[in-house]
Amino acid sequence: MSLEIRAIEPGEFEDMRRAMGLVFGSDPPQGDSRFERVLPFDRTRCVFDDGQIVGTSGAFSLTMTVPGSQVACGGTTAVAVLPTHRRRGLLREMMRAHLDDVREHGEPIAALWASDSAIYGRFGYGCASICHDIEIEIGRARWNRLAPDPAPARLVDRADALELAPPLYDRLRAVTPGFFDRTPVWWEDRSLRDSEPYREGGTGLRYVVVDGEDGIDGFATYRTKPAWDLHGAGRVVLRDLFAATPEAWSGLWSLLVNQDLVKTTGGGLRPTWDPVFDLLAGTRRAKATRLDALWVRLMDIPMALEARSYSSRIELIIGVSDPIGDVSGSYRLQAGTEGAECAPTTDEPSVWLDLEDLSSGYMGHARFRELARSGRVAGDAASIAALDSAFSWDPGPWCPEIF
Numbered sequence: 001m002s003l004e005i006r007a008i009e010p011g012e013f014e015d016m017r018r019a020m021g022l023v024f025g026s027d028p029p030q031g032d033s034r035f036e037r038v039l040p041f042d043r044t045r046c047v048f049d050d051g052q053i054v055g056t057s058g059a060f061s062l063t064m065t066v067p068g069s070q071v072a073c074g075g076t077t078a079v080a081v082l083p084t085h086r087r088r089g090l091l092r093e094m095m096r097a098h099l100d101d102v103r104e105h106g107e108p109i110a111a112l113w114a115s116d117s118a119i120y121g122r123f124g125y126g127c128a129s130i131c132h133d134i135e136i137e138i139g140r141a142r143w144n145r146l147a148p149d150p151a152p153a154r155l156v157d158r159a160d161a162l163e164l165a166p167p168l169y170d171r172l173r174a175v176t177p178g179f180f181d182r183t184p185v186w187w188e189d190r191s192l193r194d195s196e197p198y199r200e201g202g203t204g205l206r207y208v209v210v211d212g213e214d215g216i217d218g219f220a221t222y223r224t225k226p227a228w229d230l231h232g233a234g235r236v237v238l239r240d241l242f243a244a245t246p247e248a249w250s251g252l253w254s255l256l257v258n259q260d261l262v263k264t265t266g267g268g269l270r271p272t273w274d275p276v277f278d279l280l281a282g283t284r285r286a287k288a289t290r291l292d293a294l295w296v297r298l299m300d301i302p303m304a305l306e307a308r309s310y311s312s313r314i315e316l317i318i319g320v321s322d323p324i325g326d327v328s329g330s331y332r333l334q335a336g337t338e339g340a341e342c343a344p345t346t347d348e349p350s351v352w353l354d355l356e357d358l359s360s361g362y363m364g365h366a367r368f369r370e371l372a373r374s375g376r377v378a379g380d381a382a383s384i385a386a387l388d389s390a391f392s393w394d395p396g397p398w399c400p401e402i403f
């Protein structure tokens, strides 16, 4: 068996897509263009066995919002190894080639969504945001007496959605860690993709907006999955919902909860701070299942730590252990609300942690004191508490789209 790892040529994309389809258990639908127009082929790293693709991986070139700023990010994607070639180290070799590519691009972080949360810690990625899969029983849902009156929402068509949604998304992207830039092609082929095979028995996408003074203040997309019994047992499956004002949040959620012939409304990828919990009378009316969302790996610790903002002053030395060795070492971090400096040092650290956990706290998700309680972070208690207050950020990280 002669194995080779390299980027694909444009003519080899169909072979790559066939391999991904075999692994992810789906036959790519005719005309599906989720990758062709947005994935740089020269950033793929595929394994070829005697000329045939048996492992796939790639990187989107993204700009990711982090606390107080935006950074270039290698968006790890399309990771798959054929069932015939599993557990022989192909993933490990592809990740090596992929992370080399991210470093060569000068991107301070890499990020991904994991099919299984046990895979990527060994490569220094940490769970950097949590999302909620929400389920609301419509018959029991009432509006909270303190919730703002719902702003009027209106249905629009896809062409209007493609024009109206991006400016609102970009307003939120400027301040929300975990949002990444979407090009017009990305909006068309990924964010608002609505081809038949992806509907899973649901209707086409419905697009809803709430008007604001300058453009829209709220945007949502959803499908309905009809189910006919005597009471109407359908389900509203939410895909997107984001808003810039309390009235717009209230308007969108109110529309989605006040549906006829439907028993439940819900969907995944909701931020942990979704206002719906406070808009409903009784937080038990919305059930939330907690899931890991965006995973982040710091590729260059000084570059990444200097790029973000901090909630309070901090000066300390951290000892970082990278499971693949690239950035292991001690680093002095001096940071405050006005900026940050970070550099390698030979001085003794006051906190020791794995790169997985530093990456997990990077956007404000992980609490270092909690990690210390479980024995993952070690060191001086005051330094660990200082890390928590400096790294915390509002709003908490939310990545609204799987890539």
Ligand SMILES: CC(C)(COP(=O)(O)OP(=O)(O)OC[C@H]1O[C@@H](n2cnc3c(N)ncnc32)[C@H](O)[C@@H]1OP(=O)(O)O)[C@@H](O)C(=O)NCCC(=O)NCCS
Pocket (backbone or CB within 6 Å): 023, 024, 078, 079, 080, 081, 082, 085, 086, 087, 088, 089, 090, 091, 092, 093, 113, 114, 115, 116, 118, 119, 122
């Ligand atoms: C996950 C997948 C890519 C692993 O590929 P592989 O070539 O078999 O992995 P490797 O042999 O290189 O294993 C590397 C390490 O990951 C571990 N690992 C592999 N798959 C794992 C899984 N699903 N869960 C937990 N650990 C896993 C291995 O045990 C090994 O650990 P070690 O080196 O620390 O001992 C492959 O099984 C696959 O394609 N699965 C389906 C698609 C998928 O889940 N892709 C990931 C998308 S984010």
